[in-house]
Amino acid sequence: MSSPSWPPTxxxxxxxxxxxxxxxxxxxxxxxxxxxxxxxxxxxxxxIHAPLxxxxxxxxxxxxxxxxxxxxxxxxLYARIAMDWAFLDDVMGAERGAGQVDAFVGELWRGWKSIRxxxxxxxxxxxxxxxxxxxxxxxxxxxxPSLKQVEFNTISSSFGALSERxxxxxxxxLAATSSYFGASPGVLKPDNFPPNETTRxxxxxxxxAHAAYGNPDASILFVVQPGERNVFDQRWLEYELLERHHIRxxxxxxxxxxxxxxxxxxTHALLLHPSHPPSPPTEISVVYFRAGYTPSDFPxxxxxxxxxxxxxxxxxxxxxxxxxxxxxxxxxxxxxxxGVLERFLQPPHPGKTYRDDELADLRAGWMGMWALDDDGxxxxxxxxxxxxxxxPQREGGGNNVYRSSIPGFLDALPREExxxxxxxxxxxxxxxxxNYLVRxxxxxxxxxxxxxxxxxxxxxxxxxxxxxxxxWALFGAGVGEEEEAGGVKEATAGWLLxxxxxxxxxxxxxxxxxxxxxxVLVD
Ligand code: ADP
Ligand code: MG
Numbered sequence: 001m002s003s004p005s006w007p008p009t010x011x012x013x014x015x016x017x018x019x020x021x022x023x024x025x026x027x028x029x030x031x032x033x034x035x036x037x038x039x040x041x042x043x044x045x046x047x048i049h050a051p052l053x054x055x056x057x058x059x060x061x062x063x064x065x066x067x068x069x070x071x072x073x074x075x076x077l078y079a080r081i082a083m084d085w086a087f088l089d090d091v092m093g094a095e096r097g098a099g100q101v102d103a104f105v106g107e108l109w110r111g112w113k114s115i116r117x118x119x120x121x122x123x124x125x126x127x128x129x130x131x132x133x134x135x136x137x138x139x140x141x142x143x144x145p146s147l148k149q150v151e152f153n154t155i156s157s158s159f160g161a162l163s164e165r166x167x168x169x170x171x172x173x174l175a176a177t178s179s180y181f182g183a184s185p186g187v188l189k190p191d192n193f194p195p196n197e198t199t200r201x202x203x204x205x206x207x208x209a210h211a212a213y214g215n216p217d218a219s220i221l222f223v224v225q226p227g228e229r230n231v232f233d234q235r236w237l238e239y240e241l242l243e244r245h246h247i248r249x250x251x252x253x254x255x256x257x258x259x260x261x262x263x264x265x266x267t268h269a270l271l272l273h274p275s276h277p278p279s280p281p282t283e284i285s286v287v288y289f290r291a292g293y294t295p296s297d298f299p300x301x302x303x304x305x306x307x308x309x310x311x312x313x314x315x316x317x318x319x320x321x322x323x324x325x326x327x328x329x330x331x332x333x334x335x336x337x338x339g340v341l342e343r344f345l346q347p348p349h350p351g352k353t354y355r356d357d358e359l360a361d362l363r364a365g366w367m368g369m370w371a372l373d374d375d376g377x378x379x380x381x382x383x384x385x386x387x388x389x390x391x392p393q394r395e396g397g398g399n400n401v402y403r404s405s406i407p408g409f410l411d412a413l414p415r416e417e418x419x420x421x422x423x424x425x426x427x428x429x430x431x432x433x434x435n436y437l438v439r440x441x442x443x444x445x446x447x448x449x450x451x452x453x454x455x456x457x458x459x460x461x462x463x464x465x466x467x468x469x470x471x472w473a474l475f476g477a478g479v480g481e482e483e484e485a486g487g488v489k490e491a492t493a494g495w496l497l498x499x500x501x502x503x504x505x506x507x508x509x510x511x512x513x514x515x516x517x518x519x520v521l522v523d
Pocket of ligand 1: 424
């Protein structure tokens with residue numbers, strides 16, 4: 001495989017024409033964000049296009065296929081981790097795991113522990129996204145890149161619906177401009193643009209859980225952040241649930257729920273008592289969390305109480321607290337220790353088991369990781385700082401510590417907090433990739449992604465692209481053949497490509513560092 005030099009040459013007129021076509025397509029096809037600033041009362045009246053790339057980015061076909069092939073094993077793996085109480089207590093618990101020193105993790109674990117012995121709902125739902133970067137190793141003499149996992153998300157795995165639309169945008173530009181004005185004819189052709197049906201796939205997961213709940217008249221609850229700007233990504237799932245599956249969706253923040261939610265004393269059904277407009281209570285079948293993964297989602301104690309009320313209900317949680325805990329970076333690191341992957345995927349596990357070569361496929365995608373509280377863990381992190389990132393038990397971007405910031409950070413980090421952090425070797429994406437990045441209102445917004453013309457338009461930048469593969473799993477006692485052990489029903493559900501300026505360490509679209517992109521497959 002050799003990646004073509006990218007982007008291909010385009011004239012300023014062609015770039016300008018592509019930009020106009022791209023932003024108007026995005027605005028007319030819901031590839032949108034709410035604009036920054038205060039929420040628009042009483043309801044949104046304007047939107048901006050999501051940050052996007054003008055061209056798709058080349059991605060090796062074999063590695064793209066490989067990421068999809070292993071997705072099913074990851075779905076099963078994380079489902080089983082969430083059902084293994086002893087493992088989660090050891091790794092994440094507040095008595096001996098990361099929850100001992102991380103107050104937020106400790107709070108979630110204690111909440112789960114306090115109710116888990118009489119959990120009224122045996123099923124859990126996960127909508128997952130496994131994230132990867134391409135990696136080139138030192139001195140490999142131009143050897144092809146490999147695929148390395150950044151992290152595995154078990155809560156609020158976002159950008160499914162918008163990534164489907166970003167892929168559709170690039171297909172449209174291909175069709176509308178005679179294959180990007182004939183630039184790179186060997187690469188930019190329809191066969192190299194893989195389908196991407198994330199919305200259908202993720203809604204399928206939610207609808208499968210809804211059906212398993214057993215009351216077709218119930219609604220699905222989306223738990224959302226106040227002031228969320230990425231609402232269209234969520235709304236597309238809502239429309240799909242309504243139109244294809246005839247399931248209604250309600251949206252509430254954890255603060256809203258602290259006033260509106262109650263449990264039926266007899267059945268533990270989750271009931272919502274909407275006040276705008278006042279209406280009879282609605283039973284909830286599935287609680288889908290697009291909030292609740294970061295301490296700021298819990299501004300006052302009543303929001304923790306609300307989170308726990310949801311957990312105690314008969315509704316199926318996506319994710320349940322144990323599945324949320326399973327998605328921690330600490331779990332990702334512990335999986336690399338000898339025997340841990342085997343515990344979940346090989347005999348004597350009572351469920352379906354996997355061959356050694358299948359486990360080897362997962363391991364081949366991991367960078368070296370260790371815990372700061374391992375013997376010598378801090379010394380090693382200081383020594384190897386230039387090739388490392390330190391990660392705490394947080395989601396949502398902006399929490400990691402990179403390279404030269406590591407020694408000073410370690411100087412200030414109290415010894416008792418070491419347990420909450422892991423060290424991970426840095427993935428080194430190949431050089432030579434570029435793209436044209438387009439942000440609403442211009443590119444001079446201080447995100448470090450280009451030369452910032454401040455006046456709109458496309459900016460050429462050296463880039464790094466992160467692939468995400470979506471999947472879902474419905475699991476627990478009563479699912480599939482492994483009734484007693486807790487079976488797993490799962491499927492893959494499309495993909496995401498986020499592209500960021502090479503000089504930016506972090507990669508979140510919502511955090512303003514990346515744009516939505518799509519893949520063009522190369523051999
Ligand atoms: P978060 O939960 O905040 O999304 P991530 O582990 O995904 O945390 O890290 C955020 C970003 O940092 C990633 O999207 C990626 O761009 C970058 N990153 C994380 N780990 C690595 C790594 N090992 N090597 C290179 N970049 C990384
Ligand atoms: Mg991430």
